[in-house]
Amino acid sequence: MAGHEPDYDDWFDEPEPPPDRRRRGGGAPRPVDDDSWTIPDRPERREPLTIGGMTVTTRALVIVAGLLVVLFVAILAAAGVFSSGKPKATPPVTTPVTVPPPAQSTPLSTTTTPTVTAPTTTLKPGDTGTDVTALQNELNALGYSVGTADGNYGPATQAAVKSFQTAKGLTADGIVGPQTLTALKQAAGG
Numbered sequence: 001m002a003g004h005e006p007d008y009d010d011w012f013d014e015p016e017p018p019p020d021r022r023r024r025g026g027g028a029p030r031p032v033d034d035d036s037w038t039i040p041d042r043p044e045r046r047e048p049l050t051i052g053g054m055t056v057t058t059r060a061l062v063i064v065a066g067l068l069v070v071l072f073v074a075i076l077a078a079a080g081v082f083s084s085g086k087p088k089a090t091p092p093v094t095t096p097v098t099v100p101p102p103a104q105s106t107p108l109s110t111t112t113t114p115t116v117t118a119p120t121t122t123l124k125p126g127d128t129g130t131d132v133t134a135l136q137n138e139l140n141a142l143g144y145s146v147g148t149a150d151g152n153y154g155p156a157t158q159a160a161v162k163s164f165q166t167a168k169g170l171t172a173d174g175i176v177g178p179q180t181l182t183a184l185k186q187a188a189g190g
Helices: 058-078 130-141 155-167 178-187
Strands: 049-051 054-056
């Protein structure tokens, strides 16, 4: 068994065909063998596509497909698909208001102070009635708060009367006597 010859009946021992050098940048052409149908020698030429009597090339199809993709992305962007998810502030809706002209021309009055009537009789803590309500309204109007004018001469009214009397230089006893009545009428403008 000195000179072992290859057995060509064994398909495992067949020599490898040389690599295809045309695809790797040159070299000798590949020999034609039975397996040549697996790799085409050159690309097939396809006939151009004809649509409605017009011939459309591959380049034109690529351009149209690209434009369709750009249009699709633009539509999605306009719909807000690519936004950050934060709601956008919508501007407030304002409705114009039309003011009809006045029926007749009347001069606008400036701010007027309500007329408050000062009490007419002397008052003391514990009294009730309309004169006490008038006293409370007058003190509130002059800036001496008694709270709600309820017609009851209670501690809040007495404290407001004392503050008023002190401001006017009167004896601060919390009783509305003749001097306090006069000072109230003068402060009220009457």
